Amino acid sequence: MHQHTHLPAPPPTATQEQEQTQDQDQSREQEEPAWHRVRRPHWNCATCGDPYPCAPARTALTDLYAQDLPGLAMLMASDLHEAIKDLWRLHPDGPPQTVHELFDRFVGWTRQPEPPWPQPTAAMISSETSKFA
Numbered sequence: 414m415h416q417h418t419h420l421p422a423p424p425p426t427a428t429q430e431q432e433q434t435q436d437q438d439q440s441r442e443q444e445e446p447a448w449h450r451v452r453r454p455h456w457n458c459a460t461c462g463d464p465y466p467c468a469p470a471r472t473a474l475t476d477l478y479a480q481d482l483p484g485l486a487m488l489m490a491s492d493l494h495e496a497i498k499d500l501w502r503l504h505p506d507g508p509p510q511t512v513h514e515l516f517d518r519f520v521g522w523t524r525q526p527e528p529p530w531p532q533p534t535a536a537m538i539s540s541e542t543s544k545f546a
């Protein structure tokens with residue numbers, strides 16, 4: 414049984430070139446992350462059924478974009494754009510969630526309460542200033 418149909422999927426709007434590296438396929442297949450993928454046009458998770466991005470998807474995306482939070486925000490803004498198009502097509506009178514709620518659902522959570530760079534600790538600061546004492 415070949416299982417090449419279950420390659421890990423990137424987030425829906427992240428285009429990723431499919432490279433056929435046949436030699437490494439077998440070792441990779443065992444470590445595939447269980448992606449929680451969006452199912453359009455309803456924008457629910459195809460894996461757990463929660464509104465996308467569900468909690469596991471957010472965790473995976475945060476890990477994937479740990480070094481590129483602006484990129485994550487842009488990706489989710491792009492998803493929001495697509496979701497609004499889909500949802501208003503499904504619900505011409507307006508979907509269950511308002512645009513404001515959809516913004517929080519897709520983009521709001523990507524805002525980090527702390528700056529993404531490490532804060533200098535007191536020990537780091539004192540070791541720096543001691544050089545000039």
Ligand SMILES: [Zn+2]
Nearest residue numbers: 449458461467
């Ligand atoms: Zn899910």
